[in-house]
Amino acid sequence: MRSRLLNPWSDNRAERTLGAVSLLVGVAVIAMIVFVAVQAWPTISHNGGIEWLGSGGKLERQVEAMNNAGTNPTPADYHLRAWPLVYGTLLTTVIAVAFGLVIAILSSIFIVDIAHDRVKGTVVPVIRLLASVPSVVYGLLGILVLVPFVGNHIITSSEKAQHAGEVQLTGQGLLVTVVILTVMITPIMVALICEALESVPKSWREGAIALGVNPLRAMLAVTLRAARPAIVAAAVLATARALGESIMIAMVSGGVSFAPRPEDGIVAIFEPLRTLASFIVSFQEGTGATALKSSLYAFALLLLVGALVLSVCGYLIKLPLRKYQVKG
């Protein structure tokens, strides 16, 4: 009896209890998918499956109609064509990841191979710092520093006048969004790529150097090549971060559901946009209107599905890495 009081948990019981608690997370994830899907269902069914992802009409009008419909929307009020948001999301994500990847690969090589210990001792903490700055601080710096700078000094007044009829070029837009997003996702990629480069056996590279290749070329041709899957995995993880970034983009991308038009030439990079996540933040007050609320959940479902697909991709990419004992 005394031992039972001192040590109340038998091993079997402990195993079952701990296991049950662990499964709670799984329950939460399933609940999340179910809740979001149920809320999104009206929008999906009234728009015929995935047609709400297409283009057509003005998004602003559709949102207004949803708001006007209030709590008793007819099926027609659910009409939604969210292509500008999908396009904005893809545009910002792809550009930021592309730039970020190049910067991350170069700076990883710098950290792992080129920098002396003292330089490394400065760069690594700074990258950790960049990774831990909250997104709202990035957004604040963007809207109070970068946006006025771009609006006053980079966009010329003739460009503003030329497009004044369609869209106001204030500086809020694609350029500032992509710049800040790149700064936000680069540290993640640097971390993963550095770790992969360090875990590639040194002897491989030394072999190449012994054959007469210069150290940098050996780095690029041998080490970086061996770490290719890890680089792709890093890009996938960074894509997931960029897709879900909401607050910063809501602050600096301009509050218009406009999509930058490539035919405008260079001005397109100054044009405002919205992404799926930033739209949810901007219209969170609109959850009183049933149709709009359902649309917001449809966007969330899209983001969730995207995140799930990316995490499966990340898993599949890391499979060959495990074979080579390279950590990724």
Place this chain on the structure above:
Amino acid sequence: MSVYAPQRPMTAGPGRRSSPLTWRWIDRLVLALAWGAGIGLCLVGGAIVIYMGVRGIQFLRPELLFSRPAFGTTQNESGGFLDPIMGTAILTAIGISLALPLAVVSALWVNEYGRPTWLARVVESTIEVVAGTPDIVFALFGLALFQTQLFAPFSFTASGGGVFGRSFFAAGTMMSLIALPPIFVATRDGLQSIPMHMREAAFALGKTRIATIRRVLIPAVRSNIATGVTLGVSRIIGDTAIVVLLLGATLRLEPQGSVPGVNVLRGTGSTLTSYIYDNSPAGEGGAPQKAYAAAFVLLVLVLALNFTLGRIGRSSERKGSLTAAQGIV
């Protein structure tokens, strides 16, 4: 000829430490770009810290930290941010107190029991999914969850019976999902790095698995858990989307109900992040000086946590690792 005779003196040729000056131009370009990328990131980080520091010193007054927000038309009248700081503290407390047991128990079960194996894999995968899910999706999930009648007692209810689903409790619960993955990963990595013979020694002394976990393993991974918690805290205090959607948009803490303590948890409020968002030109406030001051406080908190992380990390194995420092799954 059977004997290899070098045609050139060895000092200039390959095999010696080669100077970049002798490389092809493309290699030199890559080298220059790598230097540029590394130094460039440093400059960006330094610029952010210096700029925020200057603005913080310019606009932060001690009384701002200890006065409550007020409704004023100018920046001098709108009060300080005592309530947002308290809001951040309350959310952190709720989030960590929910996430810590869940994450540590999951890590222990996956690593120490993990039977059946497929179920352990499923648990690990779900935590990876949680880590990859955008916070805005958690926020909408929380809104849907806490608007159901089952969870109505946990949030602000309008007089007409409409459940708003917005409260400290709702936001804190969702925050725990954000803090969960870093704590789980840190604990699991710690457990994996404990050599098997430590467990075997405990078993040989007649201890059961659960007793080994309590007496041997948890004390051994304490610093890893601390690392995870630090990362979790910095995730929570930096998160904005969940706060904006789930905490209501009241500047002050607005308790609901009459039970002391619980009424605050059921009520609405703000945190430092939502205070910054509301006072920036993107929100409605338009008080950039207050936003700068609050952002400075937030950045100082984050930097302090970062520093703590460095100190804890020094005693654990993966010190200086960038992935560990970011809690990447």
